[in-house]
Amino acid sequence: MKWFTTYNNGSAIDLRKIPALTYAEFFEAMRERLANPACHVAHYFGVPVEETRLRVWAILLDDAEHTIDVASYDVDYYDEDLPSLTKEFPAMHPFERDMTERWGVRYDGMPWDKPLRAPSRSARRGGTIDEYPFYKMESASLHEVNVGPIHAGIIEPGAFRFICNGEKVLHLEISLGYQHRGAERQIETSESLLRQVLLAEGIAGDSAVTHTTALVRTIEKLAAFDSSKAGNLDVERTVALELERMAMHIADTGALCMDVGYQLGQVACEALRTLTINTTQLWCGNRFGKGLIRPFGTNFPLTDEMRQTILKNVAEIRRRYNEVRQDIKNTPSLLSRMEQCGLVSAQQMQRIGGVGQASRASGLARDIRVSHPWGVYTDRIAHQSIIKEQGDVMARLMMRCREVLQAADTIVALLTELDCSVATPAPQWDVKLQPYMFSTALVEGWRGECCHVAITDGEGRVVCYRVKDPSMHNWLALAIAVRSEGISDFPICNKSFNLSYCGHDL
Amino acid sequence: MLLNKLKVFKSHGSQYIPDLDAVQLPEIFRGRPELSECDEETARELEKMCPTKAIAASPFSLDMGRCLFCGECARRAPQAIRFTNDYRIGASRREDLIVTPATRSIPFAHDAVRKEIPAMFAHALKLRQVSAGGDASVEMELNATGNVNFDFGRYGVEFVASPRHADGVVITGPVSRNMAEALQVCYDAVPDPKVVIVAGSEAVSGSLYAESTEVDRSFFERHQPDLWLPGAPTHPMVFIEAVMNLIGRRRRGEQTKK
Ligand code: SF4
Numbered sequence: 001m002k003w004f005t006t007y008n009n010g011s012a013i014d015l016r017k018i019p020a021l022t023y024a025e026f027f028e029a030m031r032e033r034l035a036n037p038a039c040h041v042a043h044y045f046g047v048p049v050e051e052t053r054l055r056v057w058a059i060l061l062d063d064a065e066h067t068i069d070v071a072s073y074d075v076d077y078y079d080e081d082l083p084s085l086t087k088e089f090p091a092m093h094p095f096e097r098d099m100t101e102r103w104g105v106r107y108d109g110m111p112w113d114k115p116l117r118a119p120s121r122s123a124r125r126g127g128t129i130d131e132y133p134f135y136k137m138e139s140a141s142l143h144e145v146n147v148g149p150i151h152a153g154i155i156e157p158g159a160f161r162f163i164c165n166g167e168k169v170l171h172l173e174i175s176l177g178y179q180h181r182g183a184e185r186q187i188e189t190s191e192s193l194l195r196q197v198l199l200a201e202g203i204a205g206d207s208a209v210t211h212t213t214a215l216v217r218t219i220e221k222l223a224a225f226d227s228s229k230a231g232n233l234d235v236e237r238t239v240a241l242e243l244e245r246m247a248m249h250i251a252d253t254g255a256l257c258m259d260v261g262y263q264l265g266q267v268a269c270e271a272l273r274t275l276t277i278n279t280t281q282l283w284c285g286n287r288f289g290k291g292l293i294r295p296f297g298t299n300f301p302l303t304d305e306m307r308q309t310i311l312k313n314v315a316e317i318r319r320r321y322n323e324v325r326q327d328i329k330n331t332p333s334l335l336s337r338m339e340q341c342g343l344v345s346a347q348q349m350q351r352i353g354g355v356g357q358a359s360r361a362s363g364l365a366r367d368i369r370v371s372h373p374w375g376v377y378t379d380r381i382a383h384q385s386i387i388k389e390q391g392d393v394m395a396r397l398m399m400r401c402r403e404v405l406q407a408a409d410t411i412v413a414l415l416t417e418l419d420c421s422v423a424t425p426a427p428q429w430d431v432k433l434q435p436y437m438f439s440t441a442l443v444e445g446w447r448g449e450c451c452h453v454a455i456t457d458g459e460g461r462v463v464c465y466r467v468k469d470p471s472m473h474n475w476l477a478l479a480i481a482v483r484s485e486g487i488s489d490f491p492i493c494n495k496s497f498n499l500s501y502c503g504h505d506l
Numbered sequence: 507m508l509l510n511k512l513k514v515f516k517s518h519g520s521q522y523i524p525d526l527d528a529v530q531l532p533e534i535f536r537g538r539p540e541l542s543e544c545d546e547e548t549a550r551e552l553e554k555m556c557p558t559k560a561i562a563a564s565p566f567s568l569d570m571g572r573c574l575f576c577g578e579c580a581r582r583a584p585q586a587i588r589f590t591n592d593y594r595i596g597a598s599r600r601e602d603l604i605v606t607p608a609t610r611s612i613p614f615a616h617d618a619v620r621k622e623i624p625a626m627f628a629h630a631l632k633l634r635q636v637s638a639g640g641d642a643s644v645e646m647e648l649n650a651t652g653n654v655n656f657d658f659g660r661y662g663v664e665f666v667a668s669p670r671h672a673d674g675v676v677i678t679g680p681v682s683r684n685m686a687e688a689l690q691v692c693y694d695a696v697p698d699p700k701v702v703i704v705a706g707s708e709a710v711s712g713s714l715y716a717e718s719t720e721v722d723r724s725f726f727e728r729h730q731p732d733l734w735l736p737g738a739p740t741h742p743m744v745f746i747e748a749v750m751n752l753i754g755r756r757r758r759g760e761q762t763k764k
Contacts, residue, residue, distance in 0.1 A: 118684055119720060120683055120720055121719070130687070149688050150636055152668070154649045155642075156637045157685055178684045179640075179684075180720050181720045182718040182720035186714060186718060192557055194576070194578055195714065198714060199714055201574075201738075202714070202738070203641065205641035205643025264514055270653040271654050274653070274655050282534065285536045286535075288643045288739065290574075290575075299577070299581065319517070320518070326513075502640065
């Protein structure tokens, strides 16, 4: 047995039950599984076990079987002959780069062995983040354009290097790591669960609910806590997630309108986003939902009054947003900017391991709510992913439009009949966690699949914590999307993905 | 085609907040905390539980510049700490962010503001934003200050695309090591006299990341911020109200001049 199988709705795994393979066995097992288009890697990371020894973990998702499969191998600092998986499966690239950067593991034949986040303890010695070795093409007729790390708007930093032939982009390379602040390390060295939760809220503030839900679910599994029996907890978490999805998709709709100079759509979306996040604020006191997601319970159980406020506001947002959607669809000048621009094919998405709304806009049906359901998606909500085939900016925008309406419908379905007199427990902070466990939870945020992993020691302390934001997979999709586009279309291509810098950099 | 636009236009209506001074945030919003004297044991317990080290037991105080406004301390000891919806919490001096049981409002020390700031920027302040390890929530709230609801641009306060066009920088995030140099370069590119604003508790103190090896706050050893804005994130009204005080167009606590 090479893999240990579990489910998103299942429990944590006894570490000792996960088989430790040799690298050769692991390599073959991965090749076999990744050849199946239903499978992709959710996470792949190393944890030091002894001075020079690493235990490496891989989490593989099988969308058809709804399984989470875990495998591991040991590698010694001096081990050689570790053929790279990236050559065959580019989706492995960020993970192998991370392994090389953090621990000095060298994968034979790995292309583009470059920094990923440029942390201070990088195993790759010398050089600062500003000396990132960008790809170069030598030709008198080509020129380079550098953007960043500081960008022109109020957004996070990252460096973009374009190689252009006139106006046309031949190649874009993205260098990240400017936001690296040591989030994983802070989580695994935290003494209190509250501190870990607050750190999760700040992994990516625009996905605070998503990341915090992933963290509390990872922790709750380590205490064999069943959230489905905790009053309305699962419903409330899903409503919070869907409000976050609505707010961010609406914000991105507005941002895309702004970038094509369509002010009516922009201001209408700004106002609708305000209404959405103010609804979240009315519920928990914070516009981004910080404070709302707590382990083993909630500080803000839904009252009947709040339930009705959410329903009323969501109906209003849905109605008005749908008018914006209709308007965009019927405005030829917008369509001509966004259609056939920034193309990523389903095949490319598959190869790079794309996830979330961007993958679904390219015809790749990756959606944790369907493939690896938890909570309400296991019984109350039969979620059907929205899939578009075109893979262009317009498809990613229309994906957002449809998902806003769908999120509103999900909220209505969950709240219409909800009995708010049911007691939902308060959070708990001093729960003993099981020793020697491996726990992972997946949550489909508005950007896509978010994966958290915790490993406990003999005392039940979290000694290893790993986070994966969907952006880790999808940044490469943006680089592909702008190839052969005019460089002036970069802003709308970028906004159509709206990937996270801080979520990637951690 | 036009009909669709008219529909959007009609539903949108008027979203602009006519009087920003009159804005009230909902009761549940966690703004300025109020402390009451409490026994030593409770204070010690609170000091121990706060993950950002914002609370000190003796003398009992809460430093908003570290606090992430999670509200958990107020749940643990509601008799000792209570969060109000008062968003007038930005300060021109770092020490004014420290709340004691005697604090019933956050003072804005106008005499601590450099004279050239109100003299030069009262009617137009253009800012360059630098995110340095920020989690994107403060950044989004800063963006929101200029949106259709808050429209801070009406007072001439706006964010610009280049430090060369700016009168100052607004820093968010704990200042990641990898952004330390870029932040300095950006600051140097702003013409004198220039304003430095730190937005969000992470920027004010580093907060949860204060001790991370991936953070480099040496910028603040060289440069003194003119405005300190706590929050996780800083609400647009926190920013707007405090900047209005900084540029001398409002005096906190006094009748507003129209
Ligand atoms: S609200 Fe602030 S002071 Fe209270 S526990 Fe949270 S971070 Fe600490």
